[in-house]
Amino acid sequence: MTTTAPTLGLTPGHRSRSRRIKNVIATFFIVLAFFVALVPLVFIVGYVVQRGSNLFSWDFLTQPPPFSARLPGGGMGPAVAGTLIITGAAALMAIPLGVLGGIYLNEYGGKKPLARVIRFLAEVMTGVPSIVMGLFVYTFIVLNTEQKNALAGAIALACLMLPIVIRTTDQMLALVPRELREGSYALGSRRARTIRTVVLPSAAAGIVSGALLAVARAAGETAPLLFTVGLVEDHTNWSLVHGINSALPLEIFTNAKSLFPPAQDRAWTAAFTLILIVFVFTIVARLVTTFFGRRTAVL
Amino acid sequence: MAVSAPPRPDVPPAPPARLSGSDRPPGRLTDRLFQWAALGAGLLVLVILGLIIYSTLDHSWAWFQQEGFGIFRDDWDPAHGQFGAGAMIYGTFLVGFIALLISVPVSVGIALFVTEVAPRRLRRPVIYTIDLLAAIPSVVYGLWAFLVLRQPLADIYSSVSSATGDIPILKTLFAEPSVTGLSYMTAGIVVAIMITPIITSLTREVFATTPTPLREAAYGLGATRWEMIRGAVFPHSRGGFVSAVMIGFGRAIGETIAVALVVGSVQQISPHVLGPGDTLAAIVANQFGEATGVYQSALIGMGVVLLAFTLVVGVSARYVVARYDRRMGAVS
Numbered sequence: 001m002t003t004t005a006p007t008l009g010l011t012p013g014h015r016s017r018s019r020r021i022k023n024v025i026a027t028f029f030i031v032l033a034f035f036v037a038l039v040p041l042v043f044i045v046g047y048v049v050q051r052g053s054n055l056f057s058w059d060f061l062t063q064p065p066p067f068s069a070r071l072p073g074g075g076m077g078p079a080v081a082g083t084l085i086i087t088g089a090a091a092l093m094a095i096p097l098g099v100l101g102g103i104y105l106n107e108y109g110g111k112k113p114l115a116r117v118i119r120f121l122a123e124v125m126t127g128v129p130s131i132v133m134g135l136f137v138y139t140f141i142v143l144n145t146e147q148k149n150a151l152a153g154a155i156a157l158a159c160l161m162l163p164i165v166i167r168t169t170d171q172m173l174a175l176v177p178r179e180l181r182e183g184s185y186a187l188g189s190r191r192a193r194t195i196r197t198v199v200l201p202s203a204a205a206g207i208v209s210g211a212l213l214a215v216a217r218a219a220g221e222t223a224p225l226l227f228t229v230g231l232v233e234d235h236t237n238w239s240l241v242h243g244i245n246s247a248l249p250l251e252i253f254t255n256a257k258s259l260f261p262p263a264q265d266r267a268w269t270a271a272f273t274l275i276l277i278v279f280v281f282t283i284v285a286r287l288v289t290t291f292f293g294r295r296t297a298v299l
Numbered sequence: 300m301a302v303s304a305p306p307r308p309d310v311p312p313a314p315p316a317r318l319s320g321s322d323r324p325p326g327r328l329t330d331r332l333f334q335w336a337a338l339g340a341g342l343l344v345l346v347i348l349g350l351i352i353y354s355t356l357d358h359s360w361a362w363f364q365q366e367g368f369g370i371f372r373d374d375w376d377p378a379h380g381q382f383g384a385g386a387m388i389y390g391t392f393l394v395g396f397i398a399l400l401i402s403v404p405v406s407v408g409i410a411l412f413v414t415e416v417a418p419r420r421l422r423r424p425v426i427y428t429i430d431l432l433a434a435i436p437s438v439v440y441g442l443w444a445f446l447v448l449r450q451p452l453a454d455i456y457s458s459v460s461s462a463t464g465d466i467p468i469l470k471t472l473f474a475e476p477s478v479t480g481l482s483y484m485t486a487g488i489v490v491a492i493m494i495t496p497i498i499t500s501l502t503r504e505v506f507a508t509t510p511t512p513l514r515e516a517a518y519g520l521g522a523t524r525w526e527m528i529r530g531a532v533f534p535h536s537r538g539g540f541v542s543a544v545m546i547g548f549g550r551a552i553g554e555t556i557a558v559a560l561v562v563g564s565v566q567q568i569s570p571h572v573l574g575p576g577d578t579l580a581a582i583v584a585n586q587f588g589e590a591t592g593v594y595q596s597a598l599i600g601m602g603v604v605l606l607a608f609t610l611v612v613g614v615s616a617r618y619v620v621a622r623y624d625r626r627m628g629a630v631s
Contacts, residue, residue, distance in 0.1 A: 019523055026525035030416050033408020034425060037499075040492045041432050044443045100340035108337055118341045120617065121348055127546070127613040128351065128606065129553025131580045135602040140354040159347055166344065178312055185312070190326050192333035220436025223555040223580070227587055249438045253556055256442045264446060271439045282434045286427060 045275070051265070052272025060269055064234050069255070069263040076270050081236045082246040083277070086150050086229065087219045089240055090157035094218075095211045098162050099200075102169020102207075107195055119170065125163035131223040133159050138227040148230040150237070150245040156224035161214040168210025172203040205292035209285040216281035220274060222249035248274045351606070359600035361593050370600065375566035375582075377590070382597035384604060386566040390483065390576040391605070394558060395551040397487025397572065398494055402551075403544055405491075406498035413499075414506040415528060426500070433496035441557035444489045449480030449561060452488075456480065456573040476573035481563035483576045489557045498547040505539030506532050538623020545616035549609045552580070559584040579605040 063075035101118075109115020137156040142148055176199050184194040200207075230244025231254065237245050248270050255267035362382060363370065372383030409429060413422050456476035463469040476482070509532045517527035533540075563575020564585055579601045587598050 015521065015523060019526065023523035023525040026528070027416060030408045030411045033405045034412045034429075036405050037409055037429060037432065037492075037495055041428070041435075043447075044435060044439065047443055047447055048439060097340045097343060100337050101343060104337035104341035108334060109341065115341070118344055122344050123617065124610060124613050125344055125348055127549045127553070127609050128348075129555065129580060129602075129609055131553070131555040131583055132351065132355065132602045132606045132609075135355055135583065135599050136351040139358040139599060140350060143358070159351075162347070163344060166341075182312055190330040191313070192330040193326060195333070216434055220434075220438070222436070222438040223584060226584055249436060249556070252438045252442055253560070256438075256445050256560060267442055271442050274436055275439060278434050278436060279431070282431065 048268060048271050048275055051268035053269075055265055055269040056272055061273070062236075064236070065251075065266060066262075067234070069258050070260045072262040072265070074266070076248065076251055076266065076273065078232055078234075078236045079246040079248045079251040079270060080273065081238055082150060082153075082229065082232075082250075083219060083248045083274070085238060085240060086153045086157065086225070086245065086247055087215060089151065089154035090161060090218055091211070091215050093154065094158040094161035094214070095165055097158075098165025098211070098214075099169050099207060101162070101166040102173060103195060103200075105166065105170040106173035107191070107199065119167075122163040122166045122170075126167065128160075129223075130160055130221050131226075134224040134227050137224065142228055148228055148244050149239075149241050150229055151240045153225045153229035153245065153247065154240070156228050157218040157221060160221065160224060161218050164214040164217070165207075165211055168214075169203075169207050172206035172210070173199060175206070176202050205288055209288045212281050212285035212288065216278045216285070219281070220249060220278050222247075222253050225250055226253075248277075355599055355603050355606065359596045359603050361596040362600040365593055366597075370604070373566075373568045377586075377594045377597075380593065382593065382600075384579065384597075384601060386568050387577050387579045387582050387601060388604065389568045390562065391552050391578040391580070391608070393483050393572065393576065394486045394490060394554075394562065394578055395548050397484060398490035398551040399544060399548055401488060401491035402495045402498055402547065406495050406547075407502055407540075409495070409499045410502040410506050411528060411532075413503050415524065415532070426503070429496050429499050432492065437493065437554065437556045440489050440493060441560035444485060444557060445560040448489075449485055451480075452482075452485055453478060453480030456482070456484070460573060471570050473571070473573050475571045477563060477575050479563070479575075481561050481575050483562065483572045483574070486558045486562040486576075486578070486581075487572075489561055490551050490554045493554060493557065494547045494550050497550055498543055501543035501546060502536070502540055505536040505543060508539070509535045538619055542616040542619040542623075545612050545619065549612040549616070552578075552612070553605065553609055555580040555584050 057075075060075035061080050062077045064077050066072075066074040101122075105115050105119055105122075109118065133156050137152055137159070141152050141155060145152070180198050180202060181194055184198040189197070225247050229247060229250070231250055232244045232246045237243050239245075252267050252270045252274065255263045255270070258264060258267070366372075366382055370382075370384050371388065373385035373389075374381045374383040375386055376382075409425075413425050417425055453476070456473075457478075460473045460476040463473045477485075513531040513535060514527055517531040522530060558578055559581035562577055562581050564577050564581065565575040566577050566582070569576060583598050583601050587595070590598050
């Protein structure tokens with residue numbers, strides 16, 4: 001039995017040199033692209049941690065800033081409180097409504113024309129720039145109530161979160177096998193009960209993770225809050241409706257433009273705090289999908 | 300934001316009808332209420348979108364009335380009551396275009412890295428890492444670009460400008476670099492970083508839908524990996540890719556805070572990409588606080604114009620996907 005070498009070069013070794021070189025070059029650039037994207041991530045996070053972690057302390061989270069931007073020390077207490085209640089209120093509005101809307105789309109609407117229109121508009125709505133959302137709440141709510149407060153900011157953020165939550169819920173519910181629903185009906189449940197006790201729990205991981213990502217996104221938004229919450233600096237305002245409030249992104253935006261190094265330091269520390277909040281939410285969202293779910297939400 | 304949505308299973312089954320009397324399961328009222336609540340929440344999207352358009356248009360009407368087609372003129376001068384938005388529209392598109400120019404090649408590279416090159420174990424970590432870029436708030440990008448990035452960029456700009464001083468076209472394009480580093484280019488670079496995650500995740504999904512038989516056929520013909528990508532993955536993904544880029548562009552033109560900090564805030568139509576300019580979103584963020592009367596209504600009008608652009612871009616992106624889905628549906 002003699003073996004003859006194949007006449008046609010089909011193994012990688014037989015490809016012409018130029019083709020192999022092209023392949024290597026292309027692979028190099030593909031891998032390079034990933035590292036190019038890593039550079040800004042490392043730089044930004046590195047800078048924020050380096051410049052922002054020094055001042056970070058319990059006092060920074062609770063104390064108001066000094067009365068003059070020139071002075072060092074002080075904290076971002078009002079802004080931390082504002083971010084918490086504004087984002088919290090936005091989540092309380094957007095998540096239940098968004099989940100309900102998603103339930104309508106997948107469980108009741110299906111492929112009906114109305115559901116298709118809403119699905120399409122929800123997709124369009126995710127593309128509405130956040131500054132436009134700010135202008136909308138300013139013209140529709142602030143001008144009518146004649147006051148800026150945390151609630152107006154929360155509504156603006158909720159408008160940004162709503163379509164994200166709706167679409168995630170819709171997508172996650174679509175993955176629930178129909179046999180589960182049929183089983184529930186066979187046991188005598190009505191639709192609402194089936195959705196509450198069978199469908200939602202089995203899609204819960206994906207929905208929770210999507211909602212957390214939406215909250216993380218909203219917590220970092222500045223533009224919708226610019227004209228809606230005002231900027232209070234001297235005291236912490238825990239009220240949703242009484243008086244102007246503040247938020248970390250607003251303080252960062254204001255202090256970044258300041259010429260005084262102490263104010264810039266406070267901006268870096270505020271950025272550190274904000275990134276901490278946002279990353280914690282993002283990572284928890286990932287953990288939820290990793291440990292409890294099969295699919296990841298795509299925003 | 301699925302460019303190619305996974306095939307939607309049939310409509311979920313409805314409960315059996317025609318049960319009567321005591322056979323009916325309990326909770327009929329709750330059932331109805333729940334259905335109406337769900338429908339109401341769904342309709343909320345429609346209502347809010349309608350209100351956004353109505354309310355912003357209503358409060359910017361004074362501007363549209365005063366300027367007419369003059370909104371496209373390049374004569375922004377609030378002190379003299381002139382509110383042409385030409386410079387801001389130009390700046391918005393220029394910054395968006397620069398951002399795409401930088402972001403698209405990188406995003407396609409990362410998407411290919413994830414779907415074709417990286418070992419399976421590494422895919423998820425890579426995706427999560429890129430998604431962290433999307434998690435960083437716009438204002439933090441702005442802070443970093445404004446306080447850290449702009450000085451080194453200003454130095455680079457001035458050397459690029461002098462190096463290209465004799466080359467036609469480039470000498471105009473790169474003329475008069477910004478000394479402060481605040482420019483269209485700086486804004487474009489920052490926005491490019493910000494839209495990379497979204498374009499990456501959309502193109503990644505599109506690439507991943509390339510059928511395995513196509514890939515195997517390419518390999519079977521002796522193709523290298525790159526030849527397989529060019530011959531099988533790219534042609535299959537064209538429609539989804541175009542729409543991913545458009546969605547990225549829609550995000551880019553809406554970016555506000557980071558751009559407001561680094562674009563330079565000079566209202567002019569200028570061919571010098573290394574010089575300062577302004578965009579629709581940025582001017583609203585920077586000037587809204589001091590505006591009243593027609594000035595304020597002009598700034599709200601900027602929002603309306605921006606909204607119109609993003610809606611057009613978003614809807615056409617969707618249209619591209621629909622067309623492409625139909626074609627691919629016919630083939631497979």
